[in-house]
Amino acid sequence: MGTAPGTPPAGPRPARGFPAPGRRPPGHGAGRRRARPAGSALLALPAVFFAVFFGYPVVAITARGLGEGRALEVLTAPGTRQVLWFTLWQAAASTALTLVLALPAAYALARFAFPGRNLLRALITVPFVMPTVVVGSAFLALLGRGGLLEQLWGVRLDTSVWAILLAHVFFNFSVVVRTVGGLWAQLDPGQEEAARMLGAGPFAAWRRVTLPALAPALAAAALMVFLFTFTSFGVIQVLGGPRFATLEVEIYRQTAQLLDLPAAAVLTLVQFGAVAAVLALHAWTVRRRETALRLVDPERTARRPRGAGQWALLGGVLLTVAVLLVLPLGVLVERSLSGPDGYGLAHYRALFASDGTFLVAPWEAVHNSLRYGAVATLIALVVGGAAAAALTTDAGRLVRGFDALLMLPLGTSAVTVGFGFLITLDAPPLDLRSSWILVPLAQALVGVPFVIRIMLPVLRAVDDRLRQAAAVLGASPARVWREIDLPLARRALLPAAGFAFAVSLGEFGATVFLARPDAPTLPVAVARLLGRAGESAYGQAMALSTVLMAVCLLTLLALERIRPLRAGGF
Amino acid sequence: MLLETTGVTVRFGPRAGRTGRTGRGPAPSAALDAVDLTVAEHEIVCVLGPSGSGKSTLLRVIAGLQRPDAGTVRLAGRDQAGVPAHRRGLGLMFQDHQLFPHRDVGANIAFGPRVRGETRAVTAARVAELLELVGLPGAARRPVASLSGGEQQRVALARALAPRPRLLMLDEPLGQLDRGLRERLVVELRQLFRTLGTTVLAVTHDQGEAFALADRVVVMDRGRIAQSGSPVAVWERPASAFVARFLGFRNVVQAVVRDGAAETAWGRVPVPDGSPPGPAQLLIRPAGVRVGETEHAVLRCVVTARTFRGDHVVLLLTPERGPRLEAICLLREAPREGATVPVGFRGEETVLLPPG
Numbered sequence: 045m046g047t048a049p050g051t052p053p054a055g056p057r058p059a060r061g062f063p064a065p066g067r068r069p070p071g072h073g074a075g076r077r078r079a080r081p082a083g084s085a086l087l088a089l090p091a092v093f094f095a096v097f098f099g100y101p102v103v104a105i106t107a108r109g110l111g112e113g114r115a116l117e118v119l120t121a122p123g124t125r126q127v128l129w130f131t132l133w134q135a136a137a138s139t140a141l142t143l144v145l146a147l148p149a150a151y152a153l154a155r156f157a158f159p160g161r162n163l164l165r166a167l168i169t170v171p172f173v174m175p176t177v178v179v180g181s182a183f184l185a186l187l188g189r190g191g192l193l194e195q196l197w198g199v200r201l202d203t204s205v206w207a208i209l210l211a212h213v214f215f216n217f218s219v220v221v222r223t224v225g226g227l228w229a230q231l232d233p234g235q236e237e238a239a240r241m242l243g244a245g246p247f248a249a250w251r252r253v254t255l256p257a258l259a260p261a262l263a264a265a266a267l268m269v270f271l272f273t274f275t276s277f278g279v280i281q282v283l284g285g286p287r288f289a290t291l292e293v294e295i296y297r298q299t300a301q302l303l304d305l306p307a308a309a310v311l312t313l314v315q316f317g318a319v320a321a322v323l324a325l326h327a328w329t330v331r332r333r334e335t336a337l338r339l340v341d342p343e344r345t346a347r348r349p350r351g352a353g354q355w356a357l358l359g360g361v362l363l364t365v366a367v368l369l370v371l372p373l374g375v376l377v378e379r380s381l382s383g384p385d386g387y388g389l390a391h392y393r394a395l396f397a398s399d400g401t402f403l404v405a406p407w408e409a410v411h412n413s414l415r416y417g418a419v420a421t422l423i424a425l426v427v428g429g430a431a432a433a434a435l436t437t438d439a440g441r442l443v444r445g446f447d448a449l450l451m452l453p454l455g456t457s458a459v460t461v462g463f464g465f466l467i468t469l470d471a472p473p474l475d476l477r478s479s480w481i482l483v484p485l486a487q488a489l490v491g492v493p494f495v496i497r498i499m500l501p502v503l504r505a506v507d508d509r510l511r512q513a514a515a516v517l518g519a520s521p522a523r524v525w526r527e528i529d530l531p532l533a534r535r536a537l538l539p540a541a542g543f544a545f546a547v548s549l550g551e552f553g554a555t556v557f558l559a560r561p562d563a564p565t566l567p568v569a570v571a572r573l574l575g576r577a578g579e580s581a582y583g584q585a586m587a588l589s590t591v592l593m594a595v596c597l598l599t600l601l602a603l604e605r606i607r608p609l610r611a612g613g614f
Numbered sequence: 615m616l617l618e619t620t621g622v623t624v625r626f627g628p629r630a631g632r633t634g635r636t637g638r639g640p641a642p643s644a645a646l647d648a649v650d651l652t653v654a655e656h657e658i659v660c661v662l663g664p665s666g667s668g669k670s671t672l673l674r675v676i677a678g679l680q681r682p683d684a685g686t687v688r689l690a691g692r693d694q695a696g697v698p699a700h701r702r703g704l705g706l707m708f709q710d711h712q713l714f715p716h717r718d719v720g721a722n723i724a725f726g727p728r729v730r731g732e733t734r735a736v737t738a739a740r741v742a743e744l745l746e747l748v749g750l751p752g753a754a755r756r757p758v759a760s761l762s763g764g765e766q767q768r769v770a771l772a773r774a775l776a777p778r779p780r781l782l783m784l785d786e787p788l789g790q791l792d793r794g795l796r797e798r799l800v801v802e803l804r805q806l807f808r809t810l811g812t813t814v815l816a817v818t819h820d821q822g823e824a825f826a827l828a829d830r831v832v833v834m835d836r837g838r839i840a841q842s843g844s845p846v847a848v849w850e851r852p853a854s855a856f857v858a859r860f861l862g863f864r865n866v867v868q869a870v871v872r873d874g875a876a877e878t879a880w881g882r883v884p885v886p887d888g889s890p891p892g893p894a895q896l897l898i899r900p901a902g903v904r905v906g907e908t909e910h911a912v913l914r915c916v917v918t919a920r921t922f923r924g925d926h927v928v929l930l931l932t933p934e935r936g937p938r939l940e941a942i943c944l945l946r947e948a949p950r951e952g953a954t955v956p957v958g959f960r961g962e963e964t965v966l967l968p969p970g
Contacts, residue, residue: 170646513712515699517726518777523700531716585777 052488057597075499086434090450090492093427097485098453101464102312109309118310128314134205135274140210142269143262145364146217150225152361157346160345164365166600167220169368170593175550175567176215176278181574182372183211183283185379192375208288211279211360212310214368216269224258229256229346238367271455275315277553291315292553303535312460317453327579339513373593380586384579391583395591404562406588409569413549413592416480416565420487420548421541427488428495428540433529435496436503450496453489458553461486465558480563491544502536503529546596568594615688617676617781622646622670622685622833624837633862635692645671647837648685648959653781658807661817664860669817670709676815689780695721700729705779711770713758718752719745719769726777744772747806752903761935764795771803775812775929784816788823802828821861825849833857855967857895864940865903869896871966879936881912884961895967898936902963903941905929905949911956915939917949931957 118124153165171179187200187207188195231254239249257423277292284293291311298308349358382388395407431450453461465486469476476482506529514524552567559568566588622644645668653659676687678699687694694702705726708923713722720741727737745751748768767788774782785805788796794946804827807814818824824831825845833841833848841853852858855866869876869883871891876883878896885896902958904910915931918938927948931939939957949955 509708509710509712510714512677512699513706513708514714514725514729515679516677516702516704517708517729517773518700518703519725519729520698520700523729527725528714 055400067207068115073595086430090427090431091446092104093492094450094453094489097465097469098461098489100458101468102456102457102460104468105305105460105464106309106312109305109307109312110304114306115310118307119314122247124311124314125310127289127291127294131274133286134208134212134290135270135276137205138209138273138276139266141209142213142216142220143266143369145213146220147224148357149217149361149365150221150228152358153221154225154228155346156349156358158348158358161346163601164362165221166597168221168365168369169546169600170373170597171214172216172218172546174215174373174593175552175570175589176276177282177552177571177574178376178431178585178592179211179214179372180279180282181585181589182376183207183214183279185375186372191270192371205288207283208276208279210368211283212273212276215371217365217369218270219268219272220265224261224266225371227258227261228254251256261556267322267325271319274318274322274457275457283439291318291467292457292459295457296553299463308460315455315457319452323451325454333584359374374591376586377590380512380583380590384600387605391580391587394580394584395587406564406569406573406584409564409566409588410557410591410595412563413566414595416484416487416543417548419481420491421545422486423484423488424495424548425537425541426542428492429537431497431504432496433525435500436506436529451493454493458486458490458551458558461489462554462557465554478560479564482558483555484548484559487548487551488544489554490547490551494543494547495540498540499533499536502533506532531543542599542602546599547598549592566595615652616655616657616690617651617815618688619649619651619672619676619693620686620688621671622649622651622675622682622687624675624680625683644668644837646675649834649837649839651839653813656811658812658814658827658829659816659832660805660824660830661815661832661834662819662821662824662860663817663834663840664819666836667834669819670785671833672834673706673785676781677704678702678782681699686870689955703780704778705777705782705796707772707774707782707784707787708769709789711762711766713766713769713773715758717758718754719750719756719761722755722758722769723773723776725773735879740776740826741772744776746777748772763791764799767791772857781813781815784814786818787816789818789820796820796823797826803827808917827840833860835860839894851965852897852967854899855895855897855970858965858967863897863899864938865898865900866967867896867937868970869894869966876964876966877965880933880939880959881935883912883959883964885964885966886961889966891970895970897965897967898959899940899965900928900940900942901965903931903939904958904960905931905943905955906939906947907958908956909958910958912959913957915955915957917953917955918950920951933944 149168153161155190184207185192186212191274193200235253235257239253240246274290275292276290277296280288280290280293281296284290289297291314295308295311295315298304298311351353381387381389396405431446435446465482467478469482476485510528511524514528515521519527549565551565552566555565556568556571559565564572570585570588570592573581573588617659623644634850647668649668649672650662651659651672656870661672661949671680673823675682678694678697687917691700713727717725723741723744724737727740732740732802741754745753748771750765750768750772752770758769760768771787772837774784788799791799794916796961800823806812808953814827816824816827818827824891828845829842831841831845831848832839833853833858835854841848841857848857849861852861852863867878867880871877871885872891873891874885874887874889874891876885876894876896883896884899905915913933913935915933918932919930925945926942927945929941929943929948931941933939941957
């Protein structure tokens, strides 16, 4: 008896430990009905933050500029078309070059186990948070007049577009490695092995199995790189010379040098439109990324390279990183140590002395940067965390649109934001012009998108039934969040904080408008020192840049130690 | 009644609850269609049905995890509309346990008492008591990832029992375990619930599990209750062809009752005395199919397959007319595969079902 046709157990058995995203057991369709009012309440905080500290200043400054009705004139000027064209093609070229150079590194870091892997992973992230002005100078020292390349082979690249493209690769290398490599490390190698067993060659297996699985991450990474290079400012300022200007550089020129606010406003809107289009595309790919993939623990997919081919690949990756990422940073350190009397710490010692140009000793900037960075990180964590939590509980179309909206600060002219702060936040009830909080607020704007991008996948991966289990056991919604979501998201909290801190340290475009003369941040102090004549000032700038680099490196290294940033997408 | 649901209805689709479907296509079917269910204090009720019959949805509605489109859920006479899941005082054991991965065994079990404000000492005592009860003494510090399937199941049970729920609900409690373990645990569970006096509502697709565990079985079919009764009653008198087939009976055919016998594709089959004449469906239990009968044989069959079940054999027979038949005979009397055997029917092993 009791021997009737037995139905097999429903669904595959879930893996132990943390559930992987996109692998809800079948038959669980009721998740769609969980629109909680808490979601909208959580959304209020980031919404208000962005309205007041982003929407309002940017809209105010653009409205002021557009008031004079010169939009058509600016738009049709041949100069504008030229700038737009250059902005577009250099962004496309930079993106393509970054993908080509960074994909092998993404693969190597995802699939090879070798000593120093975590150090390498931290190292490639450093450029991303370096102040743009410093990177420009480093590449100038490498490729420009009297630079290393000229000393060795008599070649100069600073007058060509290559310097810009290489600097962009330098910056965005880690975007591709982390976004694509993070997913790559979690793809089940068994899938490719299955394809091999069915008769596909190694390349065919990769192209037909792995590449399609990676495609959404690839698209997301490409879009991010495109976005960053499309709005590039510091690099072009230093390396572009009179020939090359992006929209952002042109906006800065119109605002700060020609004082032509209307022209700057029109260009800001053009940039805005382009960025919004890119972000819409991004939102679309993110949605497509939600297709279920077989994800596994990244620790299990990596193994020692085997055979000459794999060692050659790893060697090539290390060489690329050495030449492209370490060399410019090395030149930076070298310049910081080289004084008129040979190598020494003279420039570092000079940082502690106060002279006429600075109201305070340049060393003070370290203290300021750390303090501002800490506050900015806190703001970014609270605002970004609330947004990520809201986006997890509620997946309506409106909310998804808000997701893309929160990315806008990444693509908006920092110059516009900084200038907008100055002209809008100077009247009651928000008279913050003389307050130090302006700087961390502006920096937090750039940090929030990173916090969201890092927290969201982790929060979304929390199985909703864990929350339900807690609720049935008697936990209120707030308690569920505290007892389930927060502990499970804590591993993402640290990387998110690290990134927010690092980008706050490196923020330049808005901070340069907002930092008080007696309280410069590190990048602002570097820029000031670079603007001064003399060997000593240049050396001090390099020394201060080295300090900034060291702070970033230590932060990221500490985070890698606590918890390797595995799935860290942007 | 501790639990009483009246007319509980849940429709499929995100917007089905509001307007129904507009345009072409079939009307939205219901996950639950006007379900009335009662569970008395200390009773163990098992909802049985194939996957997709709505049984898990029913649990979710009672737990407060899903709002019904219509109908009410009462606990001890109180309407639960608007009462959130965490205030209903129920226990739910999820199909795949859903142990909290970031807490150890003890902390998982302590979760319920803790969030309900029990003191540390009381909670610790309760954890120790429950670990003892489910047979895992001293396992409090173990990480949940180190547990085997059966151990996870025990921890999930201890966690659900820890806050002393008024009603314990089990969603496929043993679904993930292998057969041997399942058969042992189901006996343990029944003894445990009897001892504790727990009121239990379980859902399962496995009739063996349901009949071993329950005081009362409720069979569900596409969102409706098809039959409710004691395991013996349901087993002896299935209320419909669906229930009979779901219980594993193969021998169900169209029939017309006339003069104390049913006319079927297999010929005339005797039926119990007093059966009303007219069209019906007829269930013949395997034990009612007599193989090797020569005196009252009505049919010749070829033995197509033999399945061994301990001391008896289940035969699959292909008759000269009509659908295939299932029969049971003793091991030593079993004909070989391919043999042609005469077959007769026994009236007391037949059940008349409503016409299909």
